[in-house]
Amino acid sequence: MTSRAPALDRIRVGSAPDSWGVWFPDDPRQVPWRRFLDEVAGAGYEWIELGPYGYLPSDPERLAAETSRRGLRVSAGTVFTALHRGPEVWRETWEHVARVAALARAVDARHLVVIPSFWRDDRTGRVLEERTLDAAQWRDLARQTERLGREVRERFGLRIVVHPHADTHIDTEENVARFLDATDPELVSLCLDTGHYAYCGGDSVELIRTYGERIGYLHLKQVDPDVLATVRAEGTPFGPAVAQGVMCEPPAGVPALEPVLRAAGALGVDLFAIVEQDMYPCPADRPLPIAERTRAFLRSCGV
Numbered sequence: 263m264t265s266r267a268p269a270l271d272r273i274r275v276g277s278a279p280d281s282w283g284v285w286f287p288d289d290p291r292q293v294p295w296r297r298f299l300d301e302v303a304g305a306g307y308e309w310i311e312l313g314p315y316g317y318l319p320s321d322p323e324r325l326a327a328e329t330s331r332r333g334l335r336v337s338a339g340t341v342f343t344a345l346h347r348g349p350e351v352w353r354e355t356w357e358h359v360a361r362v363a364a365l366a367r368a369v370d371a372r373h374l375v376v377i378p379s380f381w382r383d384d385r386t387g388r389v390l391e392e393r394t395l396d397a398a399q400w401r402d403l404a405r406q407t408e409r410l411g412r413e414v415r416e417r418f419g420l421r422i423v424v425h426p427h428a429d430t431h432i433d434t435e436e437n438v439a440r441f442l443d444a445t446d447p448e449l450v451s452l453c454l455d456t457g458h459y460a461y462c463g464g465d466s467v468e469l470i471r472t473y474g475e476r477i478g479y480l481h482l483k484q485v486d487p488d489v490l491a492t493v494r495a496e497g498t499p500f501g502p503a504v505a506q507g508v509m510c511e512p513p514a515g516v517p518a519l520e521p522v523l524r525a526a527g528a529l530g531v532d533l534f535a536i537v538e539q540d541m542y543p544c545p546a547d548r549p550l551p552i553a554e555r556t557r558a559f560l561r562s563c564g565v
Contacts, residue, residue: 407424434462470525
């Protein structure tokens with residue numbers, strides 16, 4: 263009988279500030295950054311993401327010192343973009359992207375997670391723009407994202423991985439497929455967030471099997487199906503849904519992560535699998551025990 267382990271030995275597990283309830287650069291309800299670094303290392307993780315720019319130190323030398331002395335390494339930075347709005351947003355977008363990409367590259371990260379902008383405010387639910395893109399907006403989204411991928415690669419040596427996300431225009435199976443089919447695989451890869459994809463009705467295993475060559479990064483996350491049913495029925499925005507506990511501790515939710523990891527392992531490529539359990543806001547003492555249990559669970563899955 264063949265062990266599962268060899269198929270998963272190219273998957274590198276990490277965590278992120280998100281799993282400590284961190285959504286913003288500065289918020290009194292969030293865990294302080296030093297505590298996050300101490301606890302994520304203590305929970306047994308080696309890899310982390312930067313989280314919102316400005317939460318962790320933005321001086322590269324200080325960030326490198328703070329992470330290395332705890333045995334931590336950085337896998338990626340994260341940016342939010344609104345590239346469907348056309349060339350007029352490029353300059354503002356690039357100023358933000360360049361800051362994050364420069365810091366990520368300075369601490370030897372290799373990826374930049376790109377999250378589309380929200381069509382409704384994730385805290386208040388106020389509708390900001392149409393939920394559905396028209397054909398011209400889809401073209402702008404595809405072309406501008408390709409440009410971003412090219413510029414980030416050429417200037418910083420990073421690969422962008424676009425993150426389908428609830429309450430954005432890249433969310434459902436249909437929209438993810440449309441986006442992937444419209445963009446160049448050499449320039450644009452996908453960050454598959456298993457929780458967000460399930461939240462929007464998608465099947466992560468099927469996506470990996472269908473678009474395996476486009477999967478460049480993973481976020482491991484689960485949703486509570488009962489809470490999700492209520493959220494869908496009531497049309498709850500993503501932020502309040504998180505506050506209601508729609509994202510839950512593995513292995514209590516969906517999708518099951520073992521099949522996702524096996525499908526990802528079967529691709530035979532190096533992949534980061536970063537744990538992200540959205541729970542903003544949360545008590546400061548809540549994240550560490552969950553992180554420890556989640557790391558033990560993932561070890562039981564072979565990673």
